[in-house]
Amino acid sequence: MDITNNQVSPVIMDPAPVNNSRFGGVLSSLLPYPKQGTSSSSSKYITIPRRKPGKLDDVRSNGWLDAMKASSPTCKKLAADNSDIALEDIDSAHLSWMLKYPSALRSFEHIVNFANGKRIAIFLDYDGTLSPIVDDPDSAFMSTEMRSAVKNVAKYFPTAIISGRSRDKVYDLVGLNELYYAGSHGMDIMGPIHKSGSEDCLNYVKSTDQQRKMVNLFQPAREFLPAIDKVFRALVESTKGIRGANVENHKFCTSVHYRNVEEKDWPIVAHRVRDVLKDYPGLQLTHGRKVLEVRPLIEWNKGEAVEFLLESLGLSSRNDVLAIHIGDDNSDEDAFRVLRTGNIGFGILVSSFPKETRAVYSLKDPAEVLPSIRSDHLVMEFLKSLVSWKEMQRHRATYQSPPYPVNSS
Ligand SMILES: O=P(O)(O)OC[C@H]1O[C@H](O[C@H]2O[C@H](CO)[C@@H](O)[C@H](O)[C@H]2O)[C@H](O)[C@@H](O)[C@@H]1O
Secondary structure, eight states, X not given: OOTTOSSSXXXXXXXXXXXXXXXXXXXXXXXXXXXXXXXOOGGGGTSOOBOOOOOOOOXXXXXXXXXXXXXXXXXXXXXXXXXXXXXXXXXXXXXXXXXXXXXXTTTHHHHHHHHTTSEEEEEEOOBTTTBOOOSOGGGOOOOHHHHHHHHHHHHHSOEEEEOSXXXXXXXXXXXXXXXXXXXXXGTEEEESXXXXXXXXXXXXXXXXXXXXXXXXXXXXXXXXXHHHHHHHHHHHHHHTTSTTOEXXXXXXXXXXEOTTSOGGGHHHHHHHHHHHHTTOXXXXXXXXXXXXXXXXXXXXXXXXXXXXXXXXXXXXXXTTEEEEEXXXXXXXXXXXHHHHHTTSEEEEEEOSSOOOOSOSEEEOXXXXXXXXXXXXXXXXXXXXXXXXXXXXXXXXXXXXXXXXXXXXX
């Protein structure tokens, strides 16, 4: 049996699953990938390994431009024609991709059957997941309906936003106090007081949240703050002549947007960024959706942030936890990977086009690719379905319990 779909036999398995004691060998046989690592331990948060600087990739020979072109491709059919798309118009590559990564909405029954009796934790990316992708990053607002869907989810399940934006910016955009927030690709986490009590290390900062409640800030890249600030200013300076280029400071990382730059000028963006980065061997470059992201060269990403939050919430090393991460971007792959390899849960990739992913499910299958159906609406539908399912379960539990106390003597 496979968690991805109970009707079709969809997923070609990797090598035979190993028995996973965390899940009593059950989840390992349900998820398509076997557990490879062990569960996280709090001691790993004391020192986060810094990676050795590598040689800076050459813009032409090493595929910066290919990656820039590949990031966030537009589905030609959608761009060219806003009219109805028949299912038969969707190419076979997409259909076979969908067999491998079925729609989380169409597989909902299967997901909740599997989740029954487990403690669910929800991790959500922001841009392209909770909000639609727009040209101006400052105008990427989530809808009021989405906000209320996320708020409802958080009533029943611990919920965290894990974004490439700075924590403050993403908090301003989401505006819900009941969530946990991890900004700068997980390098700035505001979470609960760590259950293991191991916060006495350099990476932790005690702070207060918007309601003046004591919280822990976990910032494993604090020493990079001056470098990020400097590189941000250098990038602003070096790209200021490029029409449409825009640089954002996200505190522990910085983004160079080229969505609004004419494609003929993309090589200029790539060269300028590369030239700046030559002076910063402690920083690395990653590719997002029409954005170049500059971040500290440390072993920390959205995947580590998911593990960290699970541990802080007292949800790691338990057999009954199911973590779900929903995201659309390359950086979300780190979270998908951790969930797969740790057999902790699964990822849901939001994508209109087939792509390699470590997620188990997708949102936007061929029928959902209609231009009138927005990805964030599908994510909202999934979140609402989870809430309805949970409410139904509670209702059933109340209805089935005897109306009077049972005398056990
Ligand atoms: O991890 P995320 O929350 O998805 O953050 C990744 C990047 O998101 C933002 O950029 C993306 O969304 C913009 C608004 O829709 C869009 O204009 C841009 O092209 C996308 O890449 C954010 O502005 C970036 O700084 C983040 O790195």
